[in-house]
Amino acid sequence: MDIKFTKMQAYGNDYVYVNAIDQKIDNPNELARKVSDRHFGIGSDGLVLICESKRCDFRMRMFNPDGSEGEMCGNALRSLSKFVYYHHLTDKTHLTIETLGGDQVVDLFVENGDVVNISACIGEPVLESAKIPVATDEPQFIDKEVKILDKTFKMSSVSWGNPHTVVFVDDTDSFEVEKYGPAIEHYTDLFPKKTNVSFIQILDRNRIKMREWERGTGETIGCGTGCCSSAVIANILGLTDREVTVEQIGGPLKVLWDEEGKVHMTGPSYVVYEGVYYDK
Known part of the structure; x- marks a missing residue:
């Protein structure tokens, strides 16, 4: 064919x-x-x-x-x-x-x-743990410590119909994405449908650096919903403004979380x- x-x-x-x-x-x-x-x-x-x-x-x-x-x-x-x-x-x-x-x-x-x-306007982020889903009694899974292999990370989860988990690291360039990415993706005791993983570093209030481990794929050099997840979580935690540029290996993506709660990527x-x- x-x-x-x-x-x-x-x-x-x-x-x-x-x-x-x-x-x-x-x-x-x-x-x-x-x-x-x-x-x-x-x-x-x-x-x-x-x-x-x-x-x-x-x-x-x-x-x-x-x-x-x-x-x-x-x-x-x-x-x-x-x-x-x-x-x-x-x-x-x-x-x-x-x-x-x-x-x-x-x-x-x-x-x-x-x-x-x-x-693209991809709507409002889903933050309810049960809908993402994350196996926790907490109504939202924001800024929680989770031990993966030999490290403890601060993690936050969000969904756009597909689950994403944002993990803060000190330096994305040197971080071992291929070691920790699959371990977090397949941590089904916490993420029953597995999860995409965004490893992010805050550069300033308008810039985020990100590397992405995609569920079912592995590391990719660009991920739109990963950028949006990173922007939303960073803003919730007071680390960035509502409009940011997310620097990926593949290039910078502009993300806006508007005042009505909808997220746009351009x-x-x-x-x-x-x-x-x-x-x-």
Whole structure:
């Protein structure tokens, strides 16, 4: 089976995007594992399907490299929105996108026919422990000490339909993400659905430095919802203002937590190349 695809990246967070409106995809979990392989496949942080929606303009389904389906991904959300405009599936610049993490709103900024920037409003952060979920009697899991392997960390959790845990470290550059990331992700006694992990360092009231360990993926050099989680938790703890720039390995993302409680992320996305994947 020949599958047309577009490879896109936002801050190095790269996915394979497939129009599933005009192409039938029978087993997306298996396809995600194949195309994500950086040696035997296309190579990506996962697979994103663009689907029809009964209540929104489009529906996004995203799959991790291990084949598991994720609820939400900020960079994929913004890239998908550029995809549908780029491929003339819509001429709208204000879009609603259905995801497992809820319905999202995206605005495209277009110059001379090209999408030059993308702002996604991903709604209000979910802070209730039971809804994230975090296995605790505390109503919110904010600034709690947790021992992981040989270290004790201050952790805070939030959800956008997908669980995120923010961990404060002294120096993100030297921190052993590959040691502690999977240990926290798989600490299911506390995080029953596992968790994405954002390791952050506060630079000043307007800047945060972050490295991200994504559930089902490993370390990625960009994560939109990780940036939003970091911005929200840092502001709750009084460490930053409501508008910050989050510096990732893949580049800086602007995040605003507005006075109505909604979170916006703004940044570009790029088409890398297009092709046909021969799925045997």
